[in-house]
Amino acid sequence: MKVLVPVKRVIDYNVKIRVKPDGSGVETQNVKMSMNPFDEISIEEAVRMKEKGVAEEVIAVSMGPQQCQETLRTALAMGADRGIHVKTDDVLEPLAVAKMLKAIAEKEQPQMIIVGKQAIDDDCNQTGQMTAALLGWSQATFASVIELGEGTAKVTREIDGGLETVDIKLPAVVTSDLRLNEPRYASLPNIMKAKKKPIEEMDPASLGVDTTPRVKTLKVSEPPKRQGGVKVESVQELVSKLVNEAKVI
Amino acid sequence: MDLTLSDEQKMIVDMVRRFVREQIVPLEDKLDPDADELPPEDLQRLSKITQDMGLYGLDTPPEYGGPDIDLVTRALISFEMSQHRAGLYAPCYGAFGGARQAQLFEATEEQKEKYLYPMLRGEKKVFFGLSEPSGGSDPARAIQTRAVRDGDEWVINGSKLWISGADRADYGLVFARTDPSKGRGGVTCFIVETNWPGFHVRRVVHTLRSSRYATELQFENLRVPHANILGEEGGGFSIANDRLTRQRIPYAGECVGVAIKAHEMAVEYAKIRETFGAPLASRQGIQWMLVENEIDIRTARWLVLEAASKADNGEPFRTESAFAKLVAAEASFRVVDRSMQIHGALGVAKDLPLERWFREMRIRRIGEGPSEVQKHVIARDILGQSLR
Numbered sequence: 200m201k202v203l204v205p206v207k208r209v210i211d212y213n214v215k216i217r218v219k220p221d222g223s224g225v226e227t228q229n230v231k232m233s234m235n236p237f238d239e240i241s242i243e244e245a246v247r248m249k250e251k252g253v254a255e256e257v258i259a260v261s262m263g264p265q266q267c268q269e270t271l272r273t274a275l276a277m278g279a280d281r282g283i284h285v286k287t288d289d290v291l292e293p294l295a296v297a298k299m300l301k302a303i304a305e306k307e308q309p310q311m312i313i314v315g316k317q318a319i320d321d322d323c324n325q326t327g328q329m330t331a332a333l334l335g336w337s338q339a340t341f342a343s344v345i346e347l348g349e350g351t352a353k354v355t356r357e358i359d360g361g362l363e364t365v366d367i368k369l370p371a372v373v374t375s376d377l378r379l380n381e382p383r384y385a386s387l388p389n390i391m392k393a394k395k396k397p398i399e400e401m402d403p404a405s406l407g408v409d410t411t412p413r414v415k416t417l418k419v420s421e422p423p424k425r426q427g428g429v430k431v432e433s434v435q436e437l438v439s440k441l442v443n444e445a446k447v448i
Numbered sequence: 449m450d451l452t453l454s455d456e457q458k459m460i461v462d463m464v465r466r467f468v469r470e471q472i473v474p475l476e477d478k479l480d481p482d483a484d485e486l487p488p489e490d491l492q493r494l495s496k497i498t499q500d501m502g503l504y505g506l507d508t509p510p511e512y513g514g515p516d517i518d519l520v521t522r523a524l525i526s527f528e529m530s531q532h533r534a535g536l537y538a539p540c541y542g543a544f545g546g547a548r549q550a551q552l553f554e555a556t557e558e559q560k561e562k563y564l565y566p567m568l569r570g571e572k573k574v575f576f577g578l579s580e581p582s583g584g585s586d587p588a589r590a591i592q593t594r595a596v597r598d599g600d601e602w603v604i605n606g607s608k609l610w611i612s613g614a615d616r617a618d619y620g621l622v623f624a625r626t627d628p629s630k631g632r633g634g635v636t637c638f639i640v641e642t643n644w645p646g647f648h649v650r651r652v653v654h655t656l657r658s659s660r661y662a663t664e665l666q667f668e669n670l671r672v673p674h675a676n677i678l679g680e681e682g683g684g685f686s687i688a689n690d691r692l693t694r695q696r697i698p699y700a701g702e703c704v705g706v707a708i709k710a711h712e713m714a715v716e717y718a719k720i721r722e723t724f725g726a727p728l729a730s731r732q733g734i735q736w737m738l739v740e741n742e743i744d745i746r747t748a749r750w751l752v753l754e755a756a757s758k759a760d761n762g763e764p765f766r767t768e769s770a771f772a773k774l775v776a777a778e779a780s781f782r783v784v785d786r787s788m789q790i791h792g793a794l795g796v797a798k799d800l801p802l803e804r805w806f807r808e809m810r811i812r813r814i815g816e817g818p819s820e821v822q823k824h825v826i827a828r829d830i831l832g833q834s835l836r
Contacts, residue, residue: 213469233462272455273462384467387502387515390459 200310200369201256202245204279205300206238208263208270209320222418234270236382237315239277240375243382244313244345246278253347254311256280260303262296264288268398275393276385282398287410289403295410297329302406304334309370311352316341316374327374337367341376451753457521463501464528471497472532472540481798484538484659494543505545507695508568509553519697519756526701527749531709533801536702536808537657549574550691551621551637555678563619563639575620577608577640577665584610585821587623588632588685593667595624595636601671602626602638607650608665615649615663617642622667623684635684639676646670656807696769697756699816700776704748706805707780711741713802714787717794728790737786744779751775767829774822777812784809 210216210225211233217226234242248254259274261267262285271282285299304312314327331338339345339354343362346353356363357376367373385393403410431437441448453461471494475486486494498504506522508514517525529539545568552564552574566572583590593606604624614620619641627634640647648666655662679687715738718729728734755768788795788802795802813819 269455269458273459276459384463384497384501385459386500387460387517389502390456390463393459394456 200254201258201307202248202254203258203260203300203304203307203309203312204238204241204245204274205260205262205296205312205314205326206242206270206274207235207315207318207320208232208261208267209235209318212236212319218419218421222420224416224419232266232270234273235315235318235320237317237319237375237377238274239382240377240379241313241315242274242277242279243380244375246383247380248347249278249280258283258307258309260285260300262287262291262299262403271398272393273385275396275398276390277383278389279396281396284398284400285403285406286400287403289410290412291410292412292414293323293325293329294413295403295408296326297333298408299403299406300326300330301333302408304330304370311369312336312372313345314372314374316376327372331372334370334372337369337371338373339365339367339371340374342373343376343378345373345379449754449757451520451750451757453524457524460503460517460521461524461528464503464525465531467497467501468528468531468535468540472543476533479534481533481801481804482659484534484541486541486543491541491543494540495545498540498544503544505568507546507550507698512553512564512568518760519694520753520760523697523701523752523756526698527705527708527752530702530705533804534659535709536706536805536812537660539702539705545570549576549621550695551678551688552639553691554687555639558675559639559678566618572618573613573616575611575614575617575642577611577614577620577622579608579610581607581609581664585818588635591623591625591635593622593624594628595626595638595672597626597674598671600674602674602677604638604640604646604667604670604672606667608667610653610662611665612660612662614642614665615652621678627682630682632685633682636681637678637684637687638672639678640670640672644670644672655811657811658807693766693769694759696773696816697752697759699812700748700752700755700769700772703776703780703809703812704745704752706809707741707745707748707783710784710787710802710805711738711745713800714738714741714790718790721792734790737790741783741786744783748772748776748779767826770817770822770825773817774819774826777809778819781806781809781813 209232210227211231214231219226242259245254245257249257257279258281259271259279260283261271265286268284271284275282283303300312312330314330316327317324327340328338339356341357342354343357344355350369352367352369352371354365354367354373356365357378431440475490495504503515505514506525510516529544530536534541552567555564567574578584578587580590580592582592593604593608595602595604604622606624619639622638622640623635624638625634626636646668647670648668650664650666653662653664718734718738719727721728752772755765755772758765758768784802784805788806791800791802794800797803
């Protein structure tokens with residue numbers, strides 16, 4: 200089977216995010232970018248499926264500007280077989296990404312799409328679910344274990360109350376959670392091989408998708424600075440503050 | 449000269465940076481601030497990762513199983529792998545393997561079996577015995593240790609100083625004078641096993657580098673088989689010169705890596721530390737220190753890459769490598785010093801790695817050829833070889 204894995208280029212998790220002075224967004228100039236960590240987990244899972252012989256081909260997809268090819272090369276160096284780059288300088292919202300993934304999935308016919316549960320830049324946590332809905336496929340979100348059967352998959356999901364196991368029919372969209380696996384480091388031989396692996400370029404129009412944003416960003420601002428704590432004298436004072444000032448009880 | 453990184457180089461740099469950040473730095477939080485070794489199980493686990501990366505044995509030539517990378521890439525890796533507390537003298541605590549004694553690659557097949565391969569496999573430890581109490585930078589003249597032939601053996605008498613790891617080594621290279629009538633051409637390199645009679649570690653010499661000491665060695669009628677001569681008799685200094693010049697480049701690169709990290713810490717700290725109601729970063733005095741750090745790092749980084757690039761292109765790079773070593777050690781020392789100053793009292797505390805880098809970086813200006821010897825090499829290039 201084929202496995203499709205979208206990989207997003209995001210600000211590296213180690214970078215301290217700075218808001219642009221005009222409040223229009225966050226600073227991305229001269230900022231280190233990397234693959235979204237949840238997408239690395241997805242790639243790792245797909246590559247392991249291939250190593251076990253249950254997947255034949257792993258295709259990485261990235262959408263965005265030219266530099267997304269670096270992210271794709273990283274996926275290829277981790278073991279993906281080929282890349283698809285949907286090249287655009289537009290701002291992409293989850294719905295647009297999901298529509299493009301649907302178009303690619305219809306063309307490539309993968310049995311599974313493994314999507315990171317969220318991207319660490321906008322933390323939307325929507326793309327996987329939307330893609331499944333648009334395709335009419337089964338979905339299993341927040342996966343910590345994926346076991347493949349005959350045309351089915353058993354997925355352990357991380358939910359608030361603990362773990363939930365679901366059986367789903369393939370084709371399916373699975374979103375990966377942190378504990379699904381520990382992604383490997385790329386290796387020198389695979390980095391060298393990655394150069395020769397193909398990356399196909401396309402654009403949103405060729406996929407028939409209108410990427411016009413539906414959400415308007417009014418203002419981006421830093422979270423308010425934390426205020427210092429207060430020491431209370433008695434339980435009465437604590438309760439009164441919780442009721443009257445914090446208004447939490 | 450175009451030193452734009454290729455996509456592959458960017459990925460390799462990324463991979464090593466992540467390895468340091470995710471594997472080394474968290475471990476270091478639990479280690480003694482002066483530690484330069486990991487518990488064996490950790491080292492084994494990390495070496496397995498670097499093997500999977502295909503980067504184990506960074507300084508081992510590909511024909512002996514090392515990774516096939518050029519010197520520019522090796523330099524880029526050295527900028528990354530030193531960015532942690534022990535990074536200057538124990539980059540990644542040896543998880544990338546080591547091939548310390550480049551001369552052994554020039555050994556005979558028989559010697560390789562006995563001495564090179566066990567070292568490459570990490571089974572045996574090897575020391576390098578060149579410097580003597582009479583000096584180390586001008587060994588051709590300073591070497592007084594004598595080797596006299598007796599049938600199929602040589603009898604060595606004399607002493608060595610500032611030798612690292614000889615007390616824990618299984619064997620090592622000892623340079624001794626075999627012909628007193630000749631200067632450079634009268635010195636021979638011997639492979640000496642540390643358990644042979646007449647080999648003594650006379651004392652341990654503590655230095656600024658509190659994690660590791662040096663030793664003083666004494667040879668008393670130490671008998672070495674003729675077959676243990678490395679290279680030619682009288683050719684002690686002509687072995688592996690090219691390899692040794694190459695080694696100087698990652699050595700310089702490690703200095704730059706530490707400087708990059710120290711500077712990064714200084715920039716962060718200057719922005720958050722407030723004095724008299726404003727962040728340090730708003731003070732011009734501090735800003736200029738940060739700018740000077742940046743100049744030092746950029747200069748050193750460029751010179752290291754230039755030397756590596758010349759070597760990769762097959763051009764002479766002896767002078768360039770001297771520049772790289774000289775500037776990297778001196779500039780990185782200044783960067784660590786300024787970064788420490790910006791941190792104030794915190795800078796000298798063992799809570800941060802700065803104090804260790806400061807002590808160890810001081811040694812870098814002396815080790816692997818002191819700055820003055822590098823200048824001597826450069827001066828010879830400017831003024832001609834005949835210069836004394």
